[in-house]
Amino acid sequence: MKRVARSVSPFLVLALTAVWLLLNQTLDLAQIALGAVLAVGLAWSASALRPVQTRLRRLDVALALTMVVLADIVSSSVAVGRLVLAWGHAREFRPGFLTIPIELRNPYGLAALAVIVTSTPGTVWAGLSPAGDALTLHVLDLKDEDEWIRHFKQRYERPLTRIFQ
Amino acid sequence: MNNLPASAAGFAALCFVGAMLIALLRLFRGPSAQDRVLAFDTFYVNGTLTLLMLGIRTASTVYFEVALLIAMFGFIGTTALAKFLLRGEVIEP
């Protein structure tokens, strides 16, 4: 069996401790200690599953991106709701697949991108090309493909590249 | 004015139950297997929300644990079903 170099990610330890405290609804010192011990153990046993290490370089950009994504979720929910309730001519929209060339290579960045795209109503992640240079999305209302690609790259891909690379 | 939030909770609970009924309709009607899995996904999400509404109406935290459990098992169920559709088996050798 191959030995894996293991390192415990401090971010994961912090997050797991926070989840433990939330679950118990307490800020007791003993509970914090127990949570921290559990979190270190869990993070150590999970480290074999995450061989690629990465680091958030720009926390301010990450925060701004979160705000942009929340606003986009609200606005695209309203847009999708209108399509669902549409009657007559307004129902003639065109769902379809859209292929976007992409420069982002960091696996964590790509995972974040997939979560962003899928949790926004109106777009679902439909796969990455084997070479990793193009991704496919399914879009509910595909009006103008070039406009979509430009919007996508400027809003999501550029900040993620700045955060992870 | 005082029971405005309570009526809103009742309205939201009705909405979620309605959404669950619609999802059940899609679950029975199909037509394809992936449609049924998608309907199941919608069904359990709205079930979790209905339970949270019950918790709000009765001002108790008992329902929270139930909601968390339904969310967890619903996710595991949906993913296992989708994986089965993808490969024909859930755990690959």
Added chain:
Amino acid sequence: MITWTLPVWAALPVTLLLVCGGTFSLIGALGLLRMKTFYARMHPPTMGATLGVGCVLIASMLLSTAILHHPVTHELLIMLFMALTSPISAMTLMRAAMHRARTTPSSSGYTGP
């Protein structure tokens, strides 16, 4: 049935959030019936899983904080869990549907790559 009353600062946002969350979830589920193809049906239920869950959980947090007079943040856990899991199941389902359409094209109206 109603065993609690709320101060006005909490009552108004709670009412608004609950009504929004319920409406969005119902419209999302309605999309399951009204959309014509499977791929189009993938989109509307996402509304319930993101905006519906978010609205309801913020309302629930506000409400239990206002009633119990100390911050209650249990609900953040469900929000976190849903935010992490619903994209995963949606992506797996999308891949399964594309795979099935490729191997047995008669099962749905597949028009993609």
